[in-house]
Amino acid sequence: MTACDDQPTMRLRAADLRGPARPVPGPVPAPPSAGPAGRPGGRHRRTTEPAGTGRPAPDAPSAPHAGAAAGAPGTTARAAFRRFWPLTGGDRRRLAVICLCVVLAAIAETTAILLFGHLTDNALQKGSLDAFWTPAAQWLAVAVVGAAIAYAGNSLAVWTAERFVLRLRAQVFGHVQELPPDFFARHRTGDLVERLTGDVGAIEGLVVSGVVGTVSAMFSTVFFSVAVFWLRWELALAVFLLVPLFWLAAKVFSGRVRSVAHEERTADGAITSVVEESLANIVLTQSYNRKSAEEQGLRAEALAWMRASVGGARMSERYEQLVEVLETVCVLAVIGIGTWEISRQRMTVGQLLSFAAFLGYLYPPVRSLGQLGLTVTAATVSAERLADILDTPPAVTDPPPHRTVQPWPVRGTIEFRDVSFRYPGAGRPALSGITFTARPGEFVLITGASGAGKSTVSMLLPRFYDPSEGSVLLDGVALDALPLAFLREQITLLPQETLILHDTVRGNILCGRPGATEEEMIRAAGNAAAHAFVSALPDGYDAPLAPGTSRLSGGQLQRVAIARAMLRAAPVLVLDEPTTGLDAIAIREVVGPLRRLMSGRTTLMITHDLGLAPDADRVLVLDHGRLVESGTHRELLARGGLYARLYGSRAGSTLTPVRP
Numbered sequence: 236m237t238a239c240d241d242q243p244t245m246r247l248r249a250a251d252l253r254g255p256a257r258p259v260p261g262p263v264p265a266p267p268s269a270g271p272a273g274r275p276g277g278r279h280r281r282t283t284e285p286a287g288t289g290r291p292a293p294d295a296p297s298a299p300h301a302g303a304a305a306g307a308p309g310t311t312a313r314a315a316f317r318r319f320w321p322l323t324g325g326d327r328r329r330l331a332v333i334c335l336c337v338v339l340a341a342i343a344e345t346t347a348i349l350l351f352g353h354l355t356d357n358a359l360q361k362g363s364l365d366a367f368w369t370p371a372a373q374w375l376a377v378a379v380v381g382a383a384i385a386y387a388g389n390s391l392a393v394w395t396a397e398r399f400v401l402r403l404r405a406q407v408f409g410h411v412q413e414l415p416p417d418f419f420a421r422h423r424t425g426d427l428v429e430r431l432t433g434d435v436g437a438i439e440g441l442v443v444s445g446v447v448g449t450v451s452a453m454f455s456t457v458f459f460s461v462a463v464f465w466l467r468w469e470l471a472l473a474v475f476l477l478v479p480l481f482w483l484a485a486k487v488f489s490g491r492v493r494s495v496a497h498e499e500r501t502a503d504g505a506i507t508s509v510v511e512e513s514l515a516n517i518v519l520t521q522s523y524n525r526k527s528a529e530e531q532g533l534r535a536e537a538l539a540w541m542r543a544s545v546g547g548a549r550m551s552e553r554y555e556q557l558v559e560v561l562e563t564v565c566v567l568a569v570i571g572i573g574t575w576e577i578s579r580q581r582m583t584v585g586q587l588l589s590f591a592a593f594l595g596y597l598y599p600p601v602r603s604l605g606q607l608g609l610t611v612t613a614a615t616v617s618a619e620r621l622a623d624i625l626d627t628p629p630a631v632t633d634p635p636p637h638r639t640v641q642p643w644p645v646r647g648t649i650e651f652r653d654v655s656f657r658y659p660g661a662g663r664p665a666l667s668g669i670t671f672t673a674r675p676g677e678f679v680l681i682t683g684a685s686g687a688g689k690s691t692v693s694m695l696l697p698r699f700y701d702p703s704e705g706s707v708l709l710d711g712v713a714l715d716a717l718p719l720a721f722l723r724e725q726i727t728l729l730p731q732e733t734l735i736l737h738d739t740v741r742g743n744i745l746c747g748r749p750g751a752t753e754e755e756m757i758r759a760a761g762n763a764a765a766h767a768f769v770s771a772l773p774d775g776y777d778a779p780l781a782p783g784t785s786r787l788s789g790g791q792l793q794r795v796a797i798a799r800a801m802l803r804a805a806p807v808l809v810l811d812e813p814t815t816g817l818d819a820i821a822i823r824e825v826v827g828p829l830r831r832l833m834s835g836r837t838t839l840m841i842t843h844d845l846g847l848a849p850d851a852d853r854v855l856v857l858d859h860g861r862l863v864e865s866g867t868h869r870e871l872l873a874r875g876g877l878y879a880r881l882y883g884s885r886a887g888s889t890l891t892p893v894r895p
């Protein structure tokens with residue numbers, strides 16, 4: 236699901252903000268084009284289809300498709316509303332103008348219906364053309380002005396709703412980007428995508444469209460109610476006695492809305508996840524003949540979605556049909572009492588038709604108000620899903636101003652001082668009491684068995700996490716006293732998997748230092764031994780790349796990443812298994828550029844491959860999160876401990892040392 240998928244939803248909702256009027260069903264005629272909104276046959280629809288599904292939304296209890304609000308499970312709709320309302324900050328005046336437009340539109344509709352009654356009694360019934368022209372002209376004028384107001388209000392409403400979505404999505408997306416890696420391990424990407432699209436749109440449905448729709452419904456209800464009481468208060472009273480039935484119906488149905496909404500949102504996210512993960516693993520799928528397994532996975536999620544969707548639609552339809560019956564009861568009551576009144580000459584046909592028309596216009600807003608509870612109940616589901624993201628604190632933040640150390644020209648001394656670290660929720664620490672120093676320009680190689688804690692060391696340097704105990708320092712300054720952006724500018728991280736952006740080769744290299752010149756970029760590519768193969772591409776540096784692209788080999792992609800790191804020119808370099816996944820030939824092509832990249836920088840290289848160990852100024856050996864050996868390659872070999880065993884057991888390194 237993409238942001239674009241929200242568009243029709245938004246448009247539909249905003250276009251319906253005013254709520255189309257609905258003529259009385261059955262034999263009672265309604266004015267042919269009563270109001271400025273010009274929706275005589277229109278069906279009132281406040282809720283929306285589920286974002287991205289393109290499925291039409293039924294009226295009331297289809298609220299599950301519309302839902303929105305905020306907070307952890309159990310949070311009230313009011314708290315949800317309060318949480319997201321501040322995002323309307325810059326648009327309150329516009330909201331006021333939209334509300335004014337809906338009020339004016341309701342007044343225009345009321346006026347139009349009164350003119351219709353007048354025309355019926357004075358022109359139609361008497362067959363007098365003279366009595367036709369003036370009210371007809373007035374009606375036309377009201378219709379034109381009303382149409383202009385409705386257009387202005389709806390256009391503004393669409394714009395305001397979209398701006399809200401823009402802001403909310405930016406807020407959630409901004410927050411997501413600060414979250415620690417373990418958050419992404421706990422949440423499926425597809426589900427997060429769904430939250431950033433469908434759930435964000437649903438919250439707009441509560442906060443912006445919900446407010447405007449409620450104002451519209453309230454004013455319409457008041458105007459049309461006053462009009463029907465003014466026309467025949469006894470008749471109006473009889474009809475109004477039936478109104479609680481509508482509220483009762485809405486209340487009865489609200490119970491199941493929440494669970495259906497939750498099921499549907501979760502199923503939406505699961506489908507997106509399955510599709511996204513399956514496409515990302517297409518090579519695995521094809522090479523291991525997993526096609527039918529993947530299809531079954533999608534089918535299972537799609538069935539869950541179908542069940543939730545059908546359940547929601549059926550519930551909606553039951554509610555819809557019940558309301559139809561209730562409306563018919565009201566209409567029959569009006570016709571019966573009206574016929575009685577006309578037979579007693581206490582009412583004209585024009586008055587009865589106007590009355591019926593007002594009732595036709597009155598039901599949609601009354602229904603809207605009745606549905607509000609359902610909509611809000613469903614809306615909290617999306618809010619809970621977003622709150623799950625927004626309430627997850629970033630693992631690290633900038634230090635408070637009084638603790639912030641001002642930037643300086645960093646030399647690159649890295650110090651781990653008695654560092655211990657446990658991943659959130661993990662049973663045992665990944666690192667225990669690690670102490671070492673890497674001086675400017677030194678090459679420190681960190682090795683150990685799988686799971687020993689090597690990669691965790693690399694996580695602490697750019698502060699993806701802070702140590703549970705002890706501290707990490709840069710040039711003697713604790714990392715948590717540095718502005719995050721400054722700290723991360725000083726460190727270049729080349730993780731195990733080559734990170735490629737969906738961009739051109741140029742864009743991929745320049746993201747190392749966005750302001751760099753073309754010359755600097757080409758020089759970096761040259762030093763990374765990438766210039767030759769990039770130039771040979773049909774589009775050269777403008778060739779598009781994408782994660783998992785097959786356009787370049789693994790070794791070539793790694794060299795693009797090295798060019799990016801070269802351009803960044805940070806004093807500290809962290810290489811996490813820089814040759815993983817590369818064959819011997821590719822590794823040989825990468826080693827030269829790597830050496831140039833490491834030159835003059837403090838380098839921590841995390842690797843199982845000990846081919847470069849003789850080059851290292853120091854080798855650190857980790858075992859079960861502890862630093863068990865530290866020294867040069869020769870010293871550690873001579874010691875005959877874990878390192879000697881690791882070195883002896885290697886099946887033949889692919890990295891070529893400089894020193895023997």
Ligand SMILES: Nc1ncnc2c1ncn2[C@@H]1O[C@H](COP(=O)(O)OP(=O)(O)OP(=O)(O)O)[C@@H](O)[C@H]1O
Nearest residue numbers: 417420658661665684685686687688689690691692
């Ligand atoms: N996000 C996480 N949550 C909980 N535990 C984790 C997490 N990431 C790693 N661990 C655990 O922390 C320990 C150290 O993991 P780490 O990835 O640092 O080891 P490693 O030495 O780099 O292993 P490898 O060589 O296989 O990459 C392991 O026991 C691992 O299971």
